[in-house]
Amino acid sequence: MTGRILRMSTLFVRTLRDDPNDAEVPSHRLLVRAGYIRRNAPGIYTWLPLGLRVLRRIENIIREEMDDMGAQELSFPALLPKEPYEATNRWTEYGPNIFRLQDRKGADYLLGPTHEEMFTLVVKDLYSSYKDLPLSIYQIQTKYRDEARPRAGLLRGREFVMKDSYSFDVTDAGLEESYQKHRDAYIRIFDRLGFEYVIVKATSGAMGGSASEEFLAKAEVGEDTYVRCTHCDYAANVEAVAVRAPAAVSTASDNWGDAPAAHAEDTPDTPTIDSLVDHLNEAYPRDDRPWAAGDTLKNVLVVLKHPDGTREPLAIGVPGDREVDQKRLEGQLEPIEVEAMDEAELAKHPALVKGYIGPEVLGEESKSGIRFLVDPRIAEGTRWVTGANVPGSHVIDMVVGRDFTPDGTIEAADVRDGDACPNCDEGTLESARGVEMGHIFQLGRKYAEALGLQVLDENGKLVTVTMGSYGIGPSRAVAAIAEGTLDEIGLCWPRNVAPADVHVVAAGKDEAIAAAAEQLAQDLKAAGLEVLLDDRTGKVSPGVKFKDAELIGVPTIVTVGRGLADGNVEVRDRASGEREDVAVGAAVARITDIVRS
Amino acid sequence: MTGRILRMSTLFVRTLRDDPNDAEVPSHRLLVRAGYIRRNAPGIYTWLPLGLRVLRRIENIIREEMDDMGAQELSFPALLPKEPYEATNRWTEYGPNIFRLQDRKGADYLLGPTHEEMFTLVVKDLYSSYKDLPLSIYQIQTKYRDEARPRAGLLRGREFVMKDSYSFDVTDAGLEESYQKHRDAYIRIFDRLGFEYVIVKATSGAMGGSASEEFLAKAEVGEDTYVRCTHCDYAANVEAVAVRAPAAVSTASDNWGDAPAAHAEDTPDTPTIDSLVDHLNEAYPRDDRPWAAGDTLKNVLVVLKHPDGTREPLAIGVPGDREVDQKRLEGQLEPIEVEAMDEAELAKHPALVKGYIGPEVLGEESKSGIRFLVDPRIAEGTRWVTGANVPGSHVIDMVVGRDFTPDGTIEAADVRDGDACPNCDEGTLESARGVEMGHIFQLGRKYAEALGLQVLDENGKLVTVTMGSYGIGPSRAVAAIAEGTLDEIGLCWPRNVAPADVHVVAAGKDEAIAAAAEQLAQDLKAAGLEVLLDDRTGKVSPGVKFKDAELIGVPTIVTVGRGLADGNVEVRDRASGEREDVAVGAAVARITDIVRS
CATH class of the missing domain: 3.30.930.10 (Bira Bifunctional Protein; Domain 2)
Known part of the structure; x- marks a missing residue:
């Protein structure tokens, strides 16, 4: 080395006081x-x-x-x-x-x-x-x-x-x-x-x-x-x-229980999940537990922008307590980009009733012809409350595989802290x-x-x-x-990537200080180290030099200054701030030791 | 090292038998x-x-x-x-x-x-x-x-x-x-x-x-x-x-001799310099020496293409024994590009009579308004035969500075082996x-x-x-x-830029040869050399390996082959072709010596 x-x-460098x-x-x-x-x-x-x-x-x-x-x-x-x-x-x-x-x-x-x-x-x-x-x-x-x-x-x-x-x-x-x-x-x-x-x-x-x-x-x-x-x-x-989803249960199998038939109910003024849940708990209370957002199936309409410029509508079904995460959605669809479907575009599909969109009008085989992909939690055999495609009406006890069949699944629902780990039975996600x-x-x-x-x-x-x-x-x-690695006073490089191994600061106008700093730099160079030597003279004060050294962030800062009178230089670890006084004669060995460790 | x-x-390389x-x-x-x-x-x-x-x-x-x-x-x-x-x-x-x-x-x-x-x-x-x-x-x-x-x-x-x-x-x-x-x-x-x-x-x-x-x-x-x-x-x-041109002699000064006044003469069918010189020697013979191409002034029309797209005509005067060198001309005018003036463009300037263009109709102040630059040899006080702007007519004894004044000079005439050196009095150019x-x-x-x-x-x-x-x-x-550096058999790199220091060829199917070549390569590597080792087995014959080594052009080629039976390898200098047998035990020292020399 x-x-x-x-x-x-x-050195072709100028430090700035102010942020760009x-x-x-x-x-x-x-x-x-x-x-x-x-x-x-x-x-x-x-x-x-x-x-x-x-x-x-x-x-x-x-x-x-x-x-x-x-x-x-x-x-x-x-x-x-x-x-x-x-x-x-x-x-x-x-x-x-x-x-x-x-x-x-x-x-x-x-x-x-x-x-x-x-x-x-x-x-x-x-x-x-x-x-x-x-x-x-x-x-x-x-x-x-x-x-x-x-x-x-x-x-x-x-x-x-x-x-x-x-x-x-x-x-x-x-x-x-x-x-x-x-x-x-x-x-x-x-x-x-x-x-x-x-x-x-x-x-x-x-x-x-x-x-x-x-x-x-x-x-x-x-x-x-x-x-x-x-x-x-x-x-x-x-x-x-990949979401941890319930196993599909075939609605044709013997395992399948006696879910009531799907039934449309009046749910006036419930275009949002919250308003729907409130209404369900008031008008159609359940015995075992109250209705929650997670019981509802929310159908979100987006537009896919294909690279060749064509646009394609897509419906995504997620549990009512989840949002569609655009980055997760685009991650599945790249290089296709995704944007929300606006009112004008929605109006082109008369079968879609805003706030009350249900699976019946979704899917490639349906009236709208819009592809319909669902979160894996909308598994076969699960039961949902969802839009009835009529203003102010929802369908209760809608069963996947019995009452509707999506075109496929997609990982688009947001992931949250506390969600079950997809890989083990004990952990949750952070x-x-x-x-x-x-x-x-x-x-x-x-x-x-x-x-x-x-x-x-x-x-x-x-x-x-x-x-x-x-x-x-x-x-x-x-x-x-x-x-x-940075901290409040500047950059703070790991040793292997720092622009130099050691930053030697000649702190003081004394000629002896300049000479000692120069000699130390030469000795460190001879030992194979890359040295940034602050040898500036004139109006550059020790304070400015220290600030620059902290900003530049070389991992070891050596000050040749007042301590020189006692035969010492100060060696400071930029990251921890720890300082030690080292005798001039022992400085090269000590610094080399620190740099190579 | x-x-x-x-x-x-x-190695990710394939040599080709045929030229691309x-x-x-x-x-x-x-x-x-x-x-x-x-x-x-x-x-x-x-x-x-x-x-x-x-x-x-x-x-x-x-x-x-x-x-x-x-x-x-x-x-x-x-x-x-x-x-x-x-x-x-x-x-x-x-x-x-x-x-x-x-x-x-x-x-x-x-x-x-x-x-x-x-x-x-x-x-x-x-x-x-x-x-x-x-x-x-x-x-x-x-x-x-x-x-x-x-x-x-x-x-x-x-x-x-x-x-x-x-x-x-x-x-x-x-x-x-x-x-x-x-x-x-x-x-x-x-x-x-x-x-x-x-x-x-x-x-x-x-x-x-x-x-x-x-x-x-x-x-x-x-x-x-x-x-x-x-x-x-x-x-x-x-x-x-920069052409060695005669010093300008002011035609107003006392130094100026009594050149006859310029006189237009009939020179029928002399659109080229050769035909003009022949005609001059026949119809207007000189006493001291025959007319030569260098006595005539040739005016060449070009079009300058400026970077902004505008086009500008330019006339260049050179001695009749010189050509306009397009690269020299463009070298002076960069970033302007130059092309010859074609018939159509020439026709736009009725004052210009093709084959008989003379200085009178050239220059920014002239009838054509075309800028007129001349070779430095067309210096003030020199005398020329040039076009009279009338078909079949030239002017003799046309003196620069007396009869016409160009807009400036330009280094556009071709330079030839044997031209006088611009820097000394003795040498000529090669x-x-x-x-x-x-x-x-x-x-x-x-x-x-x-x-x-x-x-x-x-x-x-x-x-x-x-x-x-x-x-x-x-x-x-x-x-x-x-x-x-290449020669008829392949590339032939100087040592400092070669892709490797030495090319070791294992020449033969013998396992001992492969082992010895491998050991030599390892030893050379340990000595700090970069080794290209031809360790290919199977159908790759020694002949193919030699041809590849010659083509690739590493400066030293070492063959581990038949000589191994006698305890030798062959060291060959790619450039000179010189070969020497070196004992296996001495090979690393000898090769290192060659490479470092």
């Missing part, structure tokens, strides 16, 4: 104030020297672990021709979320948001036999997405750095093995990065595929909500939670927020099929390759690590 | 055949593992030398908002040569072809005092140009890697010093890259600015032509050659071709003025900063180095 001295007197106007989250505010990044346009940033050093250290940790697991690095262009993305339909599916452009001859290009197509095609180009596999290849490269709402600085940028890798196997068992190898490498990477993370089950979004996990940084500012079980090790992105830092999943044969990636197997037969996909965002990691 | 083993059995269809130059052919790169679209390439290793080694050499000279690395986005480029007018000037796009909100962006604006603005953002300067900052980053004719593989790509740095100084003397420091660093970089290059005077193209030099790789396939003096150290890109690998120049205050980059000087006054601009293309360097 080669030492180095960065001098605050010449456009900073939404603490990490963004501090990364700008401490001179790590600058914004050029929404979601587009310049990396100043300090920021670039952190980014490169993160990239290098990723690169080392990828190389160690046997993955090979290559690099694709960011400017990509349309054709491969047309072959997989993603040219259309991405809708407005990618940057498109034409060259001077009018040919269509995109700025790559992700490179499945390119990885698939390069393997198709080079390889032809099962003997060539398994293969894992990766790149660390700039990617582009035209986000509708770039936010939170580097956390959701429009130009960002990604490590994306892909595994190629002949068999499902091979894919499972490649997936596990990547998962292990990711755990080593995230452990080395040095911040709190959690691995959760995930949906695979627009990518297709099956098994899928995310590595989330724990962060209040995160866009992702995940849940963990209070009892078992279940953890999942809330989008991926939610928290996080930032998606990595995503690994078994992509399967979707891209290989679309692009014709086949190899000859042992018997000389062509078989389609199965793929895994594995991503980490180094630029997002800079912000997520900053966010997860 | 950490050792490493790359195994041909698993679209490869125009040897380096491109071999880089594709040897599995270094793949083409995705015109001028857009994927870096396979071997290619990426060469690219990264070049980048690291550049990075080390830039850091060593005190330049600081940062990184700008490639996707840039339009506004800064509008402020300098380059949004327009670049015309169709940049990629433009709009985001989902309709805001205009470009893919950065070069980052002067961004560098200028970031310094303006952070710095405010002369005390902050000098400063040199750089990035190594992907750039984009929508070339009209992407060609020769990586030599002229549309997506490519650039190291661009900028210096910022208060004074011209400071700029000169920063320029020299960069020049010295560039010399160290190019020396380390290990191939033949030449430093030549250059024009500064669209960049503006004054002093300017290029680092050219000597290469027949290069797009640049440069000249060197046979006597002195003058070297210049042909675009930058031309050769090269690839532009680096370009350094004193940009001056153009961008600082356009974007308002000022700092306070020692007296508290705002002064405009002066800048230098310094570029190297690492991706182009891969191709240029390949081109400059």
Whole structure:
């Protein structure tokens, strides 16, 4: 390891006293104030020297672990021709979320948001036999997405750095093995990065595929909500939670009890669940227990916006005590976007009576023809109160499978703290927020099929390759690590990603102080450390230097100042604030010890 | 230095027997055949593992030398908002040569072809005092140009890697010093890259600015032509050659002799210089020497295409024995493009008589109003035969400054081997071709003025900063180095940029051979070398392995084969072909010695 001295007197950095106007989250505010990044346009940033050093250290940790697991690095262009993305339909599916452009001859290009197509095609180009596999290849490269709402600085940028890798196997068992190898490498990477993370089950979004996990940084500012079980090790992105639903009970079977026939009842002025429940308890009280929102079936109408621009109405049935969670719904439907159905659109379906919509008029075979999907809790054999498709009327004792049959189920109801764990009988779910830092999943044969990636197997037969996909965002990691470690006085980097190992502050105008600080920096450099030396003179007071050191957040701060008269320097741990006086002669050994520990 | 083993059995590479269809130059052919790169679209390439290793080694050499000279690395986005480029007018000037796009909100962006604006603005953002300067900052980053004719593989790509740095100084003397420091660093970089290059005077193209030099790789396939003096150290890109012209002699001065008055003469059917000279020698023979093409003044009409789309006619006067060199002409006029004036356009100017155009109808003050620029040889006091603007008639004894005055001069005439050196009295010029690998120049205050980059000087006054601009293309360097070093059997890398230090070939099916090759590779790795080990088994014959090793071009090839029976391996220098047998026990020491020498 080669030492180095960065001098605050010449380093291309300026710290700011004030928060930038456009900073939404603490990490963004501090990364700008401490001179790590600058914004050029929404979601587009310049990396100043300090920021670039952190980014490169993160990239290098990723690169080392990828190389160690046997993955090979290559690099694709960011400017990509349309054709491969047309072959997989993603040219259309991405809708407005990618940057498109034409060259001077009018040919269509995109700025790559992700490179499945390119990885698939390069393997198709080079390889032809099962003997060539398994293969894992990766790149660390700039990617582009035209986000509708770039936010939170580097956390959701429009130009960002990604490590994306892909595994190629002949068999499902091979894919499972490649997936596990990547998962292990990711755990080593995230452990080395040095911040709190959690691995959760995930949906695979627009990518297709099956098994899928995310590595989330724990962060209040995160866009992702995940849940963990209070009892078992279940953890999942809330989008991926599969509700614990009652077993279906066939209404044709002997098990089925004697539920009364469905009966429509007058329920005047009950367009909301609350008003309906109140009315039921007043007008139709039950013996065993009062009516509750969970006894009612709420049918929510939305409009699906397909990537090709077509719109499709959809009805979603959820228990009356649940809401439709738009992110969970969109998580199931990606790349389709969802919006609420407005009055004008509702009016186009005369069968639908607002506030009193019931299953009879829903479903592909029904009068409205609107597809009708229900929460898994609306299982066969369950009994509900629901709209009668007449103003001021509801049907009681409506039984699924006897009185109506939905077109299917969908995980769209909101997940709440205290919900039963889907994985064990004892626990309940607790939610928290996080930032998606990595995503690994078994992509399967979707891209290989679309692009014709086949190899000859042992018997000389062509078989389609199965793929895994594995991503980490180094630029997002800079912000997520900053966010997860900062405190009220500034950034506070984990050792492995800090822009320097130690920050030496020459505190005082005394020439002896400057000389001693310089000598210490040289000695630390010779010991192989990267030193940020605050050697500024002139009007820069010790107080300003300390504030800057706290803001910049190098993990160890060494002050060469008044203590020098007694032969000491002060070594301070940035995170804990703990200080110790160390004799000048012992300083290099002590600091090296701290840095290497 | 950490050792490493790359195994041909698993390396993501496939060599090709046949040349790719679209490869125009040897380096491109071999880089594709040897599995270094793949083409995705015109001028857009994927870096396979071997290619990426060469690219990264070049980048690291550049990075080390830039850091060593005190330049600081940062990184700008490639996707840039339009506004800064509008402020300098380059949004327009670049015309169709940049990629433009709009985001989902309709805001205009470009893919950065070069980052002067961004560098200028970031310094303006952070710095405010002369005390902050000098400063040199750089990035190594992907750039984009929508070339009209992407060609020769990586030599002229549309997506490519650039190291661009900028210096910022208060004074011209400071700029000169920063320029020299960069020049010295560039010399160290190019020396380390290990191939033949030449430093030549250059024009500064669209960049503006004054002093300017290029680092050219000597290469027949290069797009640049440069000249060197046979006597002195003058070297210049042909675009930058300043013609050695006669001193102007005022026709009003006493020095001026008694040239006869200009006289129009019949010269029927002499629309070409050759036919005119023949006719002159026949009809108007001279006493002292025969008429030659160099006695005539040829007026060439072209159309300038300004970046904003407007077209402007221009007349260029050159001696009749010279041609207008379009590249030299465009070099003077960038970003304006030039095309020949066709018949239709010529017809719009009735004063112009094709084949007999003379100075009388040229010039901004003349009947045609067409701007008239002449080669510096058409100096004041020189005498010419030129068109009389009447079919079949020329004027003899037309004297510059007496009979006509051009609007100015321009360096547009072709430069030829044997032309007098502009720098010394003895030498003549010799031309050769090269690839532009680096370009350094004193940009001056153009961008600082356009974007308002000022700092306070020692007296508290705002002064405009002066800048230098310094570029190297690492991706182009891969191709240029390949081109400059390859031979008839394959690539042949200089040591410092090769994808590995040594290529160990296990030649034979014997298990002892495989084991010995593996052990040697492990020992070389332990000694810190990067080893490419051809450990392929099965149908891959020693002949195939040798051919691949020659094609891939690692500088030292070690064969573990038949010699092993005698306790030897064969060490071969890829470039010279020299071979030596080395005892197995001495191999690591010998090879390490060769690699480190």
